[in-house]
Amino acid sequence: xxxxxxxxxSFFQRHVAEVAQDLLGKTLVFGSFExxxxxxxxxxxxxxxxxxxxxxxxxxAKVMFGPGGFSYVYLIYGMYHxxxxxxxxxxxxxxxxxxxxxxxxxxxxxxxxxxxxLGINKIHNQINLCDSPSFCVLDKQHSPFQVLSTPRIxxxxxxxxxxxxxxxxxxxxx
DNA sequence: CGCAAGATTATT
DNA sequence: ATAATCTTGCGA
Numbered sequence: 738x739x740x741x742x743x744x745x746x747s748f749f750q751r752h753v754a755e756v757a758q759d760l761l762g763k764t765l766v767f768g769s770f771e772x773x774x775x776x777x778x779x780x781x782x783x784x785x786x787x788x789x790x791x792x793x794x795x796x797x798a799k800v801m802f803g804p805g806g807f808s809y810v811y812l813i814y815g816m817y818h819x820x821x822x823x824x825x826x827x828x829x830x831x832x833x834x835x836x837x838x839x840x841x842x843x844x845x846x847x848x849x850x851x852x853x854x855l856g857i858n859k860i861h862n863q864i865n866l867c868d869s870p871s872f873c874v875l876d877k878q879h880s881p882f883q884v885l886s887t888p889r890i891x892x893x894x895x896x897x898x899x900x901x902x903x904x905x906x907x908x909x910x911x
Numbered sequence: 912c913g914c915a916a917g918a919t920t921a922t923t
Numbered sequence: 924a925t926a927a928t929c930t931t932g933c934g935a
Contacts, residue, residue: 778918787918789931797931815929817919834918849919891918912935923925 742875746867749805753779753824753831754900756805758884760822760833761904764875767855773879776837776846778889779900780821782830787895790830800863801830808872810852810862817849818858822866822874836890837903882906 744763749756757779765772782790782801789798789811800809801823809821809832821832838845838855845851852858866873883905888896 780918789918792932795932811918812930814917814919814927816927819918821918836918847919889918893917914933914935915931916933917929917931920927921925922927 740870740875742877743870744867744874744876746804746806748874749822749824749867750826751805751824753781753833756822756824757833757900758886758902760835760874761884761902762879762882764877765835765838766871766873766875767857768871770840770855771875772838772840772845773904774835774837774874775839775844775904776835777902778834778836779824779898779902780832780834780889785895785898787889787892788830788832790832794830798830801832803827803863805831806865806867808861808864808866810857810859812859813849818852819848820852820855820857820861836901 757777780788782788790801794802804827805824807823820835823832825831836848885903885905886899887901889901
């Protein structure tokens with residue numbers, strides 16, 4: 738199953754920061770939901786102390802060591818789920834955290850809110866998004882926007898990297 | 912086995 | 924600023 742809009746595996750087999758930025762404006766499909774990705778963060782094992790993969794392929798983080806295009810869902814602070822998409826080739830641990838999604842008129846700002854609204858939890862971990870029409874990313878067209886990059890949120894290490902990417906609406910010409 | 916920390920959020 | 928809430932990974 739694949740449409741011409743369905744992002745292929747090759748899209749995700751690139752450097753995580755690049756994928757994170759390119760994911761802005763793309764459409765996330767989850768069941769009957771569709772939303773525009775508005776905010777992302779990149780995490781990269783080995784050289785990134787903020788990444789879950791920094792300490793090696795632990796049971797939780799091992800999906801980050803697999804090939805790009807798979808989901809990585811984990812529970813944070815005992816009450817919120819976070820949805821990531823694994824990137825880069827197998828053996829190069831990395832993932833993009835989805836922090837913002839516009840679903841119709843609703844703006845889900847925050848990774849926990851996003852998962853709560855969509856109903857994403859650990860049973861949705863380690864799913865191949867390039868092989869499922871009901872859980873995937875589409876490359877739809879939309880109005881132009883700018884990309885703002887900042888340090889990542891909610892971490893205490895790795896603040897030197899500007900790996901958070903936010904969609905900014907283009908200011909109206911006057 | 913115990914424990915501290917955590918890629919958050921809503922509330923004070 | 925802080926509570927809520929529980930999984931994870933580390934050290935003993």
